[in-house]
Amino acid sequence: MTITSQPSADGRELTIAISGRFDFNAHQAFRDAYQRQDVTPERYVVDLQGATYLDSSALGMLLLLRDHAGGDEADVRLLNCNADVRKILSVSNFEQLFVIA
Template sequence: MEISSHPAGHDVVVIALREANLDASNVREFKETVQALVGPTATRVVFDLQGVKFIDSSGLGALISCLRQLNARRGDLRLCNLTPTVQALLALMRMNRVFQIFPDRQDAIASFG
């Protein structure tokens, strides 16, 4: 799984996922890698999903799990660079009401204030 992390301003960690799919076949690896990248103290995370073309229910569950863990630490999660297909999927599942979605990385980072 191709995932990288980059620190950004305001104590924000940007995690870039460059897999075509986030689904049952790789969700365990995704969770483990994200857990290692975020660590026990990070509270502000941006997931850059550029290139992700498909997310199934287990992938969506993994994103929700990350959001819940951050919320428990009084943190938050942003999504950015969604492909039209993924954006449509999140809208169909009404997950656009759960996640804050931004067109690009800069807007997502700036949203933390």
């Protein structure tokens, strides 16, 4: 499991890339990826292209990110989901809370 974060040049967007298993073991690294930034972005992008697995604790971490970003007013996008990850997000009704592409 690897989690990296990269703010955009203007600081308005933060991209968090996840590869490998996205589960409870990623909890601290995922929180650090968005909390330990010098900028306060307007939009968060979670790139799940390399994610091979997602469990209920990962869903909880995404909800914590959404709360951190502003709750109902948050702009959090989940991008590059493979079929298995997309199915988990769909069953959990996350398309009502996040932009999923």
